[in-house]
Amino acid sequence: MTQQAYIRGFGFNVPDNIVTNADLEKIVDTSDEWITTRTGINQRHISQGEVTSDLGTKAAQQALTDAGMSADEVTHIICATCSPDSYCPNTATQIQHKLGISGCMAFDLNAACSGFIYSLQVARSFVNTDPSAVVLIVASEVLSPRTNWEDRTTCVLFGDGSGAAVVTADKGENGVEIQGALMESDGQYGELLTILGGGSEHPYKLGDTIDEAFFIQMNGREVYKVAVRSMTSACKRLIEQSELTVDDIDVLIPHQANLRIIEAVGKKLGIPEERVFTNVQKYGNTSAASVGIALAEGRAMGVLEPGTRALLTTFGAGFTWGALILQF
Known part of the structure; x- marks a missing residue:
């Protein structure tokens, strides 16, 4: 059990x-x-x-x-x-x-x-x-x-x-129940979003100067395409696996990468804008912290009240992505 x-x-x-x-x-x-x-x-x-x-x-x-x-x-x-x-x-x-x-x-x-x-x-x-x-x-x-x-x-x-x-x-x-989750990844897209400098594939030696590889590099257009496709697919499959429908989801809490991605995922899932939580305007993309910040702030704001069912979804370098359902 x-x-x-x-x-x-x-x-x-x-x-x-x-x-x-x-x-x-x-x-x-x-x-x-x-x-x-x-x-x-x-x-x-x-x-x-x-x-x-x-x-x-x-x-x-x-x-x-x-x-x-x-x-x-x-x-x-x-x-x-x-x-x-x-x-x-x-x-x-x-x-x-x-x-x-x-x-x-x-x-x-x-x-x-x-x-x-x-x-x-x-x-x-x-x-x-x-x-x-x-x-x-x-x-x-x-x-x-x-x-x-x-x-x-x-x-x-x-x-x-x-x-x-x-x-x-x-x-x-x-306590907020974790009702279901779906996690995936695909390394073939890894080169689209990177911080390469200093790793074993891109080593450096004493006295070397740093270059652009030591900083975030991203192919934004391609990342957008894969992010929207992957998060939407994960959410749809998790909802189906959980024997739920989109109407059973009270609020979507996506990774706060940028508003265009958030809006695209919500639209493809058929979740109205008013049921999609966003705080990207205040914090930007905080990477791994993004969904955790959104949950804590959403709960403090009263958006995530007892009885609320929330669908979380995220996407990151690697590429990694997934979806998770919480019952408040």
Whole structure:
């Protein structure tokens, strides 16, 4: 018998520093009108010295408080990130240390922008194996140091931030049920969205200067096509597997990559605009943190009330993608 898993608490954190489209007009050949019409983004939060584990720790503390739990109850920490503090030690252990705990299993998971829902699926497995498990998911990104601020096609898109969740087998008073999930990937598209510099395929030696490979590079047009197709397909198949219809979905919470992708997925699924949650205008694309931030903020805003069924979907470099259904 499969053990059910519930999200007991949510949290998110973004840096205080806000970079608006007007700010970007001063450093790169772009305009507020150009950015807004193509992405829907008005501003993004950019770290000024805070690292991935700093943002992640703050989101984790919020999620634990929301769950009514203490850090020393945590048995597993999963940090979903593609912008870790360092290659090693992993970022999850640094979050663990900053929470003032030790001993629990802690590791990083890199599925790029799909990291949060991939982590939820892994957490379900841990809970199924051990019903006493308390899994802390922290999706945190500081992508600004890996952003080429001279490339107007990418620098306008990304922001820094973190989202967190606590997953257990115990529903508690207000636990959110994870009802179903579908996760996929396809490496043939990997070259369309990359940060290559420093990896074993693109090594460097002492004294080398960094080049464009060390920063986010993206073929936006092709990424758009595969993202919309993959997320739409995953959502449709998950809805069918769950013996539901689109009408049973109260709110769609997609990865906040850009507004055009969000609108296209909603339209292809037949979900009206008013039932699609967006906050990309405020935070930009925060990669793995995107869906976690949306969930925590949506719940705080009252969008995700008890009884709400939410469909999550995401897409990231790799390519990775998936969909997941939550019952609030």
